[in-house]
Amino acid sequence: MNFTKIFLCLPTRYTTFTALKGKAIMTKLNELKKHLKRGKVYRRTELTKWSKSVDRHLEMLLEDGTLQKLSQGLYYYPKESAFGAIPPEEEALVRSFLKDDRFLLTSLNLYNSLGVGTTQLYNIRTVYNHKRNGEFQLGGQKFSFHVKHHFPKKLTLEFLLVDLVNNLQKLAEDQEEVLKNVSSKVQTMDTKKLEDSVLEYGNAKAKKILLPLMNRKEQLKHAS
Structure with missing residues (x-):
């Protein structure tokens, strides 16, 4: 058995697996985004209807600027104007x-x-x-x-x-x-x-x- 060949293939397989996993996460994230409406305030518990990994998705949505954290467990999807994001009502x-x-x-x-x-x-x-x-x-x-x-x-x-x-x-x-x-x-x-x-x-x-x-x-x- 050629262990060297198997060992060399492992990084490629790991990279492929990681890429597929990352793609799946992004797909789920995009599905969650479809439910969000601009100008609306969301509680964390509301988002669990559309996500099984809500904490991970929240972290990503905050990082990419989709959501703003208002307080513990409370998030806002801002409306946009020519002057920037409009604060929540x-x-x-x-x-x-x-x-x-x-x-x-x-x-x-x-x-x-x-x-x-x-x-x-x-x-x-x-x-x-x-x-x-x-x-x-x-x-x-x-x-x-x-x-x-x-x-x-x-x-x-x-x-x-x-x-x-x-x-x-x-x-x-x-x-x-x-x-x-x-x-x-x-x-x-x-x-x-x-x-x-x-x-x-x-x-x-x-x-x-x-x-x-x-x-x-x-x-x-x-x-x-």
Whole structure:
């Protein structure tokens, strides 16, 4: 038996085997890519539907720039524009993180639209939800998650005012001055809608402050 000949053939066979294995991996990777949609955020667990070697494929997708890692177990397939990759939409980011559609995305910055004297800007978004508490960094953005039993599906002017009073201690502005402006703001708002929001979403402090203001408004209305 010519052992030298067999030995010389081994590298060629090994190279062929490695090439075939590499080709199979790339084929599976390309099959996985076909399922990905630009602009969508994916959890690692979602990708297991299309890959039996998800960790290896994730490593390759991150390396070739197909996916971006947003946080542990969370990935983004970016949309492209003439100016480069477009960041993920905040709602898509939060939805994938929570694995739930029931949340309200807001910010202390939105209080500035009420005209009650708040002007400070904050670099963190607030997420009311039914699952998670705590601060998390997702895709380079800071989110503060708060479990709350009741919150509206969409932001309203009334909810924002109630939410401001709920979070008065978090504001950088003078609280007494803000409350004076809140008192004036209440006079211009729909009493029924505001009352519903206070009763549904207000904490004890918000109810103590806002309900008397609305009662006073109604008393003045009937007295005139």
